[in-house]
Amino acid sequence: MIAVVKKPGMKGAVDPGLVADLKSSMSSMPMMMSQPKGDHDVEMVLTSLRSIRRTTQILERLICGCEPVPSWAEAKIYNSSKDFQSVLGYMLGSMDEGM
Numbered sequence: 001m002i003a004v005v006k007k008p009g010m011k012g013a014v015d016p017g018l019v020a021d022l023k024s025s026m027s028s029m030p031m032m033m034s035q036p037k038g039d040h041d042v043e044m045v046l047t048s049l050r051s052i053r054r055t056t057q058i059l060e061r062l063i064c065g066c067e068p069v070p071s072w073a074e075a076k077i078y079n080s081s082k083d084f085q086s087v088l089g090y091m092l093g094s095m096d097e098g099m
Contacts, residue, residue: 059077
């Protein structure tokens with residue numbers, strides 16, 4: 001279930017049609033094939049990545065350029081992006097070493 005909370009001081013309202021579209025698009029998202037049983041850590045990582053993918057899709061639609069994004073939110077998004085890029089760099093480097 002998606003809940004969009006309007007905090008005090010937020011301008012404008014969230015379009016109910018947008019929320020309905022987000023809910024329907026999330027339910028139709030294809031899930032990745034599951035890994036062999038026994039590797040709980042891999043399943044936890046894949047579940048987290050799926051959750052992050054859904055969250056970013058919602059944020060992309062909510063941050064439409066209509067209103068400024070709070071600076072604390074910008075900082076969190078920027079830092080998360082850097083973290084993911086460093087993980088990707090490590091994983092790609094590990095793959096190159098194994099070849």
